[in-house]
Amino acid sequence: MGEFEEIKLESQMHPMLTAATPFDILVEYGRGPQAHLKGDVHYALQLSIVLCGSVEAVFGDWSRIFQKNELWWTMCWEPHAFRLLARHNMIMTVNINIDNLGSVGPCSNADWLAPFTVPPSRRYCPSTDEEHLEIRTIARSLFRLESRKPLNWQTHCWLLIHQMILRASENIQKEPQNNVSLNADMSRIQRAVSLVRTRPVPPSLGEAAAECSLSVSRFSVLFSSAMGVSYGQFALRVRLSSAANDVKTGLFTLNEIAEKHGFCDASSFCNAFKKLYRCTPNEFKLRH
Incomplete structure (x- = not known):
């Protein structure tokens, strides 16, 4: 979709996601229809559920309109965009720390990443009345638990989130694979994933x-x-x-940012930045 290439992305941070708090739940109310798509990119895994109204979500050349009790999935650092289409809209977004995905005790050898990593067109979305009812029931439970915060509410939420992911994983038509092997693969590369996030230069x-x-x-x-x-x-x-956060502060020159984040010069940094964020670093700074 040519339009997606023109969307300016926002870099979202989720600093509260840790091993102790591996998820957060946000509910957005909004009026539509919105004329323009809002771009986004972030480290957290994300699933978004339409509680009321309808939403258009765009991933590169692929887009879909999601209705009430439907949901979409976003992999970490995956550029995407959305806009609200109905007059009244209510969206629940669950952000998940990838480091803790699948941490639900024994018998947890499911392909937890599958709903996020298959192409957008193959990601699970409920299609039957039974599936819509299941998603609605889980979403309402999550909303109630997060709002009221009763005893053990985080544990209940974590298990419900994984119930949705498990349902999605089982409904994705993938090549037969050994889920134990898939989880082992993730554990073998986990060290590299952590280093990429924590080192100044990956x-x-x-x-x-x-x-x-x-x-x-x-x-x-x-x-x-x-x-x-x-x-x-x-x-x-x-x-x-990480460079976008430095751009927002306005404290560094482009050459300094390029050097800090491992680019050979300001020109190569600006070119890479524009390909991801659809704007120059200076335009990005002006928006913030």
Whole structure:
């Protein structure tokens, strides 16, 4: 979709997501129809449920209109956009720390990442009355628990979130795979994922592979399989997100930002930045 290439993205941060608080639940009320799409990119895994109204979600060349009790899925650092279409809209968004995904105790060898990593057109969306009822019931329970915060509300929410993800994973038509192997693949690359997020400049492909005690070729295959994108694409999005935060402060020159985040010069940084955020660093700074 050519229109998507013109959308300016916002870099979203979710600093409260930790091992102790691996998710948050946000509810947005809005009036429509909105004329323009709002772009977004962030590290957290995200699933969004339409509680009322309708929403258009766009991922590159693919788009879909989601109605009440339908939902869409977003992988970490995946550029996307949406707009509210109905007169009254209510959207629940669940942000999840990928480091804790699937941490539900024994018997948890499901393909938890599948709903986020398959192409957008294949991601699960309820299609039957039974499935719509299930999503509505879970969404209402999440809303009630997050609002009232009764005893053990976070545990209840965490299990309900994984119930939705499990339903989605089971409904995705993928090639037969060993889920134990899939989880093992994720655990083998987890060290590299953590380093990308915590180092000022992400490790090179060779360094990341070495940190995981894997050959470059084996690491590349495992990373792409588990994360849905290549290591290079993932690392670049992380670098640009960190650089975007420096751009917003206005405290650094473009040359300083480029050097800090591992770009060879300001020109290469600006070109990469514009490809992801659909605007120049200066235009991005003016919006903030």
